[in-house]
Amino acid sequence: MSAIVLENISKKFKVPHERRKTLFHNIVGIIKQQMDYEEFWALKNVSFEIEEGESFGIIGKNGSGKSTLLKIISGVLYPDSGKVKTKGKIAPFLGLGVGFQPELTASENVYIYGSVFGLTRKEINRHYDEIFKFAELENFKYMKLKNFSSGMNTKLAFSTAVCAAPDILILDEVFAVGDTTFQKKCTEKIFDYQKMGKTILFVSHSMDAVKKLCTRSLYLHNGQQVALGPTEEVVKKYLDAT
Numbered sequence: 738m739s740a741i742v743l744e745n746i747s748k749k750f751k752v753p754h755e756r757r758k759t760l761f762h763n764i765v766g767i768i769k770q771q772m773d774y775e776e777f778w779a780l781k782n783v784s785f786e787i788e789e790g791e792s793f794g795i796i797g798k799n800g801s802g803k804s805t806l807l808k809i810i811s812g813v814l815y816p817d818s819g820k821v822k823t824k825g826k827i828a829p830f831l832g833l834g835v836g837f838q839p840e841l842t843a844s845e846n847v848y849i850y851g852s853v854f855g856l857t858r859k860e861i862n863r864h865y866d867e868i869f870k871f872a873e874l875e876n877f878k879y880m881k882l883k884n885f886s887s888g889m890n891t892k893l894a895f896s897t898a899v900c901a902a903p904d905i906l907i908l909d910e911v912f913a914v915g916d917t918t919f920q921k922k923c924t925e926k927i928f929d930y931q932k933m934g935k936t937i938l939f940v941s942h943s944m945d946a947v948k949k950l951c952t953r954s955l956y957l958h959n960g961q962q963v964a965l966g967p968t969e970e971v972v973k974k975y976l977d978a979t
Contacts, residue, residue, distance in 0.1 A: 738788070738789050738824070739786045739787065739788055739789070739822070739824070740787050740788060740789040740790075740791070740823065740824050740825060740904065740905055740936040741786065741787040741793075741810060741821075741822070741823050741824075741905065741936070741938070742786045742787075742820075742821070742822040742823075743783055743784055743785055743786070743810070743819065743820070743821055743822075744784050744819050744820040744821075745782045745783070745784055745818065745819040745820070746780055746782070746783045746784070746806070746809060746816045746818075746819035746820075746821065747778065747780055747781050747782055747783070747816060747817050747818045747819055748778070748779045748780040748802075748805055748809060748814065748816050748817055748960075749776050749777060749778045749779065749817055750776075750777045750779055751774040751775070751776060751777075752774060752775050752776075752777045753774055778960050779802045779805040779960050780802045780805055780806060780809075780816070780957075780960045780961075781960045781961050782819075782961070782962075783802075783806065783819075783955075783957070783960075783961070783962055784819075784962070785955055785962075785965055787936060787938065787953075788936075789824070789825075789904075789934070789936055790931075790934040790935065790936060791936055791937075791952060791953065792927075792931055792936075792937040792939065792950055792951045792952055793936075793937065793938050793939065793951055793952075793953055793954065793955070794939050794940070794941070794947040794950070794951035794953070794954035794955070794968055794971075795807070795938070795939070795940045795954065795955045795957065796940075796941070796942075796944070796947055796954055796955070796956050796957070796971065796972065796975050797956055797957035797958055797963075797975070798958070798979070800959075801957040801958050801959060801960065802957050802959075802960040802961075803909070803940045803957055804831065804909055804940070805960075806957070807829065807831055807907055807909050807938065807940060808829075808831060809821060810823065810827075810829075810907065810938065811827055811829035811831065811907055812827075813829070813831065823905065824904070825903070825904025825905055825936070826854075826855060826901070826902075826903045826904045826905070827903055827904070827905045827907060828854045828898045828899070828901045828903035828905070828906050828907065829898075829907040829909075830894060830895055830898045830906075830907060830908045830909060830911055831907070831909050837849075837850065837882050837890065837893075837894065838882065839881065839882045839883035840881060840882075840883060841881065841882065842878065842879045842880060842881055842882070843869075843874060843877055843878050843879070843880055843881075843882060843885070843893055844878045844879055846882055846893070847861065847865065847868055847869075847893070847897055848861055850893075850894065850897045850898075851864075851897055851900075851901065854897070854898065854901035854903065855901070856901055864900040867900060868893075868896045868897050868900050869896070871892075871896040871899075871900075871922070871926075872889075872892040872893050872895075872896035873892060873919070874889060874892060874893060877889065888916065888919070891911070892919055895911055895923060899926050899930070903935070904935060904936060905935070905936045905937075905938065906927075906930055906935055906936070906937050906938070907938045908927075908937065908938065908939050908940065908941075909940045910940060910941060910942070911923055911939075911941075912941060912943055912946055924946075924949075924950075927939075927950060931950075937950070937951075939951055944972050944975070944976065947968060947972060948968055948969060948972055951968045952967070952968060953965070953966060953967060953968060953971075954966075954967075954968040954971040954972065955971070956971045956972075956974055956975045958978070963975075963978075
């Protein structure tokens with residue numbers, strides 16, 4: 738049975754040509770909107786299915802539409818056309834610090850971030866110590882996140898996401914920052930989820946990590962599907978093109 742189904746997903750953004758500095762410029766811009774903006778298609782007619790319990794990779798250069806696709810699957814963005822169907826609870830790890838409030842403490846952010854994943858306060862209380870232990874941040878619970886390093890942010894975000902026990906775990910560049918020891922812990926946790934039959938959607942620029950974790954993959958270029966199939970074959974096509 739499919740955990741994720743995408744049918745002809747397309748998404749466009751309006752890119753302004755110039756910055757408007759005054760009210761007059763804004764009014765003129767509204768009147769002459771077609772001249773002030775150009776349409777940028779982040780995704781065009783993307784279709785695929787991911788089976789329950791499958792580990793699926795998405796690869797491509799920066800700007801190819803990977804993160805936009807993950808946000809659409811997670812419900813953060815809506816497509817301009819096409820259909821998205823998901824089955825089960827989703828925990829999206831969509832880049833460094835997304836959803837965090839820098840003026841609040843790490844402890845406060847865990848409760849906010851956990852609620853985004855559908856956890857009740859009681860459930861967060863139950864996992865609270867586990868989250869900080871896995872993140873190796875027991876001594877920083879009451880420090881404001883604005884004083885955290887990028888690696889500390891990533892550790893806290895990933896630890897909170899995996900403790901949500903989702904049916905679908907969406908990971909965007911989880912290995913981009915953080916020390917080698919924590920990256921190893923992340924890999925082991927992902928393997929644990931695979932053994933539990935969870936569905937994993939994984940985006941990374943590390944082809945070794947994609948090949949290690951994913952059975953099938955999608956190669957995106959300029960928002961369009963280039964290849965879809967066994968990871969080894971898809972990665973080869975990507976590397977041959979770069």
